[in-house]
Amino acid sequence: MRSIQGYxxxxxxxxxxxxxNRISGWLSCSFAICSGTIxxxxxxxxxxxxxxxxxxxxxxxxxxxAPEGITWIEARLAAxxxxxxxxxxxxxxxxQFVWSxxxxxxxxxxxxxxxxxxxxxxxxxxxLQVRHQIQEPAGGWGWVSGxxxxxxxxxxxxxxxxxxxxxxxxxLIVQGSNDQATWNDLPNDSLRLTKVQAKRPVAYIVxxxxxxxx
Numbered sequence: 001m002r003s004i005q006g007y008x009x010x011x012x013x014x015x016x017x018x019x020x021n022r023i024s025g026w027l028s029c030s031f032a033i034c035s036g037t038i039x040x041x042x043x044x045x046x047x048x049x050x051x052x053x054x055x056x057x058x059x060x061x062x063x064x065x066a067p068e069g070i071t072w073i074e075a076r077l078a079a080x081x082x083x084x085x086x087x088x089x090x091x092x093x094x095x096q097f098v099w100s101x102x103x104x105x106x107x108x109x110x111x112x113x114x115x116x117x118x119x120x121x122x123x124x125x126x127x128l129q130v131r132h133q134i135q136e137p138a139g140g141w142g143w144v145s146g147x148x149x150x151x152x153x154x155x156x157x158x159x160x161x162x163x164x165x166x167x168x169x170x171x172l173i174v175q176g177s178n179d180q181a182t183w184n185d186l187p188n189d190s191l192r193l194t195k196v197q198a199k200r201p202v203a204y205i206v207x208x209x210x211x212x213x214x
Contacts, residue, residue, distance in 0.1 A: 051211065054097045060208040061087060061098060063123060065107055069200025071189045072168035075124040076144065079206040086126030087205040088143040091151050098125075098205060099181035102171065108203040112172075114196035120173040121190075123203035127169025127183065129159075137161035137185065141169070155182035163193055170201050 051060045064078065079086050089095040102108045102122055112119045126144035137159040142149045155174045159166065165187040172184030190198040
C-alpha cells in the first residue's frame, strides 16, 4: 500500500532476513478444480497495460515477467531499481485489485508439484517473515514497507514453512481449492526445496506511490 522512507534498501531494512506445460492447459477457462486438474477459469480481463492505477489509493501497479524465474530478493532489488517496491497488499480490496491484474494470464504463473497434485505458483509480493524462530509458521510476517500486517489471505494450509526455509510471500492457488487471491510462503529461492517439484516464480508485482517516469 505505502512505502515508508528507510525501508527501500535491503542494507537498512530491519525486516529482511539474511538469506541468501501445464499452464497452457489452464487458459481456456478462471482457477478452479476440474477433474482433479487446476484450470484457469477466471475470466481474462482486458489487456494489461504497463502500469495500472488503483483509484482508491492512487498508486500504480506493474506486473513484471521474469521468464527464467526469479528469487524474492532479486525481485525486490528489481522493484527498487524501477523506483517502486514489491506490492504490499494491506487490505482485501487492494488484494482483489492486484489479483485482477494477474488472474487469467498464464505468463505470470508457473507450477509446483507434490503428492500427485499441481498448484499454481504466482508472482512475488512484498511479504516476508521478519521474526520467525518460535513463531513458525504463521508468526512474524510483515510488509517490506513496514506497514502493519493486519490483513492476510493465506491459501489453505499456508503458511507451512516447508523444510523450515519458507520466509517470503507470493500468490498461490492450491489444487482442490476454490479460494482466489491467496498467498503462500516460499524460500527466497524455491529451487532449494526438495520435498516438492518447485519452480521459481516467473513474475513479481511492483507498486509505485506515484506514477513513475518512463
